[in-house]
Each structure stands twice: as structure tokens, then as C-alpha cells.
Amino acid sequence: MHIHNNEALYKRNIRGSFVASLLGMLALVGSVYVLFGEGQFGLYLLFLVLGIVLVQVGSWFSRWGRRADQGFNKALGSLDNHFSLYHYRSPVAHLLVAPSGVWMLLPRHTRGQVSYDSQKKRWTVKLPNILARLGQEGIGRPVAEASIDAEAIDRFLQKHWPDAQLRIQAVLVMMDENTEVERVAGAPIPTASIKKLKHTLQKGDPKAHLTAAQRDKLNRLLHQHYPA
Known part of the structure; x- marks a missing residue:
């Protein structure tokens, strides 16, 4: 059997999944801090939406880890x-x-x-x-x-x-x-x-x-x- 793999692509996307998920969680934590600490609703929504999007991106890329x-x-x-x-x-x-x-x-x-x-x-x-x-x-x-x-x-x-x-x-x-x-x-x-x-x-x-x-x-x- 001859096996030809694109290992670099796997590593790049697995790393992207980790980074996106981590940034997404940080953004979600930041949204809670802004909501209860600063009381700026607009900034809270920005962090919340950004966090959700990044977590979803990380979740999609997580399939490469399988x-x-x-x-x-x-x-x-x-x-x-x-x-x-x-x-x-x-x-x-x-x-x-x-x-x-x-x-x-x-x-x-x-x-x-x-x-x-x-x-x-x-x-x-x-x-x-x-x-x-x-x-x-x-x-x-x-x-x-x-x-x-x-x-x-x-x-x-x-x-x-x-x-x-x-x-x-x-x-x-x-x-x-x-x-x-x-x-x-x-x-x-x-x-x-x-x-x-x-x-x-x-x-x-x-x-x-x-x-x-x-x-x-x-x-x-x-x-x-x-x-x-």
C-alpha cells in the first residue's frame, strides 16, 4: 500500500481549531465581564457574537482532529x-x-x-x-x-x-x-x-x-x- 498524506494541512487546521476555540471562550468570558462589570451593552453584544462565531469556527475545524x-x-x-x-x-x-x-x-x-x-x-x-x-x-x-x-x-x-x-x-x-x-x-x-x-x-x-x-x-x- 502506498499512502500519500497531507500532514501539514492536518496540523494547520487542528491548530486553527484550538486557537479559534480558545479565543472564542475568552471572548465569551469577556462578554460576561463587560456586562456585569462595565455595563456597556453594546460592547457586551460585540464580545458575545464574536465569541459564538469563534467557538463555531473552532467546532467546525475540530473535525480534523478525528x-x-x-x-x-x-x-x-x-x-x-x-x-x-x-x-x-x-x-x-x-x-x-x-x-x-x-x-x-x-x-x-x-x-x-x-x-x-x-x-x-x-x-x-x-x-x-x-x-x-x-x-x-x-x-x-x-x-x-x-x-x-x-x-x-x-x-x-x-x-x-x-x-x-x-x-x-x-x-x-x-x-x-x-x-x-x-x-x-x-x-x-x-x-x-x-x-x-x-x-x-x-x-x-x-x-x-x-x-x-x-x-x-x-x-x-x-x-x-x-x-x-
């Missing part, structure tokens, strides 16, 4: 050198170039039992109790996300390899090792737990499989346009 890249590296690291894994070194966040095709990996840190409701056309999560919902990441809209990512890859290929005609695949991955994935056969996107991801990636759509020459060319293009 390090989905490390989870993928651990789960797929034993694959042979026919596989190349890219983290923020391609048009999308996590991309795998494999004999079974080009895969977009869509990580979710959802806990519980994940299944797909074919009637409601959505993924559902069953949790052991109400408290488990605290801090829980939702499934979101993986179909829309996959569509946007696929378009980004298509634009890249049209620009640098217009006659490629590669079929892009996506897989929704539950990163928590305790999450159970069941009854997802009808899902529009293959859904797998991190423990069974390797099995999913080794199959794929036969029409999407890549030859060694196709893999080599795509890897060269990614290295050229997304250098370390």
Missing part, C-alpha cells in the same frame, strides 16, 4: 503495492486508486447500528440510549457529497486525461470500530464498517476495474498536480 486518514491507513495498510491511498492529495478528501477501481472514501464517525431504510430512502442509526446522541455525528447526505466529489474528479480527468473514461466509485465508511452495519443492500452507495472496508474495496463494479497502466498513469497525474 483523523479519518489514520483510521483508513490502519484498516487498509496491509494491502499490497497495487493500492495507492491519498488523503487531501487529490481532488477529494480521501481517494483510493486500486485494481478494483477509483474509490472515494466517505468517512462517518457515527456510533450505533447503521442500516438503510429503502422505503424512506435514507440511512438510519439505532443508538443504545438517548445519552449516546450527545456529540453524535449524523450520516448527512452522502449521495450529494459523492456526487460533488465525483464531479471534482471528473473535472480533473477532463483537464489532464480527457480520454480516461474511468468509472468512479464511492463507499460510505463507519469509522468507529464498534459501529455495526447491517441491512444496507439497498443503499445507493456501498456502506461498510471500517473493519470490513477492505473486503468491499477488493470487489467493486467489474466495469470500474483498472489495468496496471491506468493505475500508473493516474498515480503519476496525482503526484504531479498534488505534490507533497
Whole structure:
């Protein structure tokens, strides 16, 4: 397995999350001091709004601290050198170039039992109790996300390899090792737990499989346009 990571990007955004959260908390504390100490309502509102915005920014950047890249590296690291894994070194966040095709990996840190409701056309999560919902990441809209990512890859290929005609695949991955994935056969996107991801990636759509020459060319293009 060849792993290509953008460690500098991770470190920069994790540091940004810490700084934004710290400044946000200081601004919120300052708003309380201004309200009760100085009695200046306008200044209080300024500190309050600034604090809330900074805390939200820090919360958004905190997703970088979950390090989905490390989870993928651990789960797929034993694959042979026919596989190349890219983290923020391609048009999308996590991309795998494999004999079974080009895969977009869509990580979710959802806990519980994940299944797909074919009637409601959505993924559902069953949790052991109400408290488990605290801090829980939702499934979101993986179909829309996959569509946007696929378009980004298509634009890249049209620009640098217009006659490629590669079929892009996506897989929704539950990163928590305790999450159970069941009854997802009808899902529009293959859904797998991190423990069974390797099995999913080794199959794929036969029409999407890549030859060694196709893999080599795509890897060269990614290295050229997304250098370390």
C-alpha cells in the first residue's frame, strides 16, 4: 500500500481549531465581564457574537482532529503495492486508486447500528440510549457529497486525461470500530464498517476495474498536480 498524506494541512487546521476555540471562550468570558462589570451593552453584544462565531469556527475545524486518514491507513495498510491511498492529495478528501477501481472514501464517525431504510430512502442509526446522541455525528447526505466529489474528479480527468473514461466509485465508511452495519443492500452507495472496508474495496463494479497502466498513469497525474 502506498499512502500519500497531507500532514501539514492536518496540523494547520487542528491548530486553527484550538486557537479559534480558545479565543472564542475568552471572548465569551469577556462578554460576561463587560456586562456585569462595565455595563456597556453594546460592547457586551460585540464580545458575545464574536465569541459564538469563534467557538463555531473552532467546532467546525475540530473535525480534523478525528483523523479519518489514520483510521483508513490502519484498516487498509496491509494491502499490497497495487493500492495507492491519498488523503487531501487529490481532488477529494480521501481517494483510493486500486485494481478494483477509483474509490472515494466517505468517512462517518457515527456510533450505533447503521442500516438503510429503502422505503424512506435514507440511512438510519439505532443508538443504545438517548445519552449516546450527545456529540453524535449524523450520516448527512452522502449521495450529494459523492456526487460533488465525483464531479471534482471528473473535472480533473477532463483537464489532464480527457480520454480516461474511468468509472468512479464511492463507499460510505463507519469509522468507529464498534459501529455495526447491517441491512444496507439497498443503499445507493456501498456502506461498510471500517473493519470490513477492505473486503468491499477488493470487489467493486467489474466495469470500474483498472489495468496496471491506468493505475500508473493516474498515480503519476496525482503526484504531479498534488505534490507533497
